[in-house]
Amino acid sequence: MSLLTRASKVNNLKTLQNPPSSNSPFLLPDPVTITNLLLKSNNPESLAQCINTVSPWTPGLVQAILKRLWNHGPKALQFFKLVEDHPSYSHSAIAFDHAIDIAARIRDYKAMWTLVCKMRSMRLGPSPKTFAIMMERYVSAGKADKAVKIFMSMHEYGCQQDLYSFNALLDVLCKSKRAEMAYGQFKVFRGRFRADVVSYNIIANGFCLKKQTPRALEVMKEMIERGVEPTLTTYNILLKGYFRAGQINEGWEFFLQMKKRKLEIDVVTYTTVIHGFGVTGEVEKSRKVFDEMIGAGVLPSVATYTALIQVLCKKDCVENAIIVFEDMLMKGYVPNATTYNVIIRGLCHAEKIDMAIEYMDKMKDDCEPTIQTFNVVIRYCCEDGKIEKALEIFDKMNGGSCLPNLDTYNILIGSMFVRKKSDDLLVAGKLLIEMVGRGFVPRRLTFNRVLNGLMLTGNQGFAQEILRLQSTCGSLPRHFRL
């Protein structure tokens, strides 16, 4: 029985008879179905067969599948390599960028550079965007120097260094809390790349992220001295910086100054203040500012509502948060995944897990549940002792909108020790094997806990298998995040 006919029996796939250029039935190009088939294909032959079953392959389809395989790097790269042999398809620059991102994420830098070379030989890049991706990955792997180095060598790959890519470098450094390093680069190259208001804003935000508001203020002074006029974005960055650093009074004063100077306060400004006050417990002030913005004729956004809802969840009660949620629906807003995640987290926190799961179902009408949705619900199920329920939700992720990530595995494996059941440890071992197969590198602690557990429950054979697995990825960095 062919892969397709077997699969169509199982999954009730839609098939077409007599397609234009083939005499076998082929799949309608639906990314969800194809991704699920790819996930089930455990050897190169069935994978290739699965790819040949689809027609036509388009750049959009390949991108959608790569996105779905985001948390299964090895499979994504395997797919990327096989689909390029398909006669009627040729990779787009965007697909290359995705694949490069994925290779870097699982720290397969050799594969990453191979892709860069291939991309170049096909004259599809690498583009400044490609470099931004690689710089971000190097920085998040703790290799900031390497990121600077590849920025410096961009031109050797036929990619022009310009203000855009320079700002991208600064941003990547700042977002990883390396504001000082970014500022160093900035001082050296600001003349050469003609640093603009965006460059200054990135640096100011970098200091704000490190809660160094005085430094951010200095950057703002410096830009004025050099004839670069701050924008509303600059002020919003500083405002957020004060709240983030816990300088509530300074934040409020800064907000008053902004109004006094007749800056056109926008929805971002208000949202910053609503959130800033709320998280310190000043719920009434939050609500007041919310009313004030409406009075001032500034329309709240979904983010504004989400901020207020989160504040109520954390500092008031989830019931009041739901009232605001309903109010936002009535006004015609469509909540997005962040809004739902905030409500779902609030419900979980109030130990209303069944209701949280109801909201997760309701969410599907407006947007897809995200990895955060699953992780929150799974985490609280586990904490509540509902481990079967957690595993049931976990199972639904394969074939759903997103695959489990490192956090998901850590949460589940961690909860396999609480019941002191031998079977749970077998599940933990199975999860460990699965996560390694998907390109994640478990911490040494995780390995040790599972190994000890298996030994204690008399599963020496399985423990040996896990030990062999550990040795295959022992040389890799121990901490692998996002």
Added chain:
DNA sequence: CTAGGGTTAG
């Protein structure tokens, strides 16, 4: 994927 607001636990 050149800048600002809303998701992460103890």
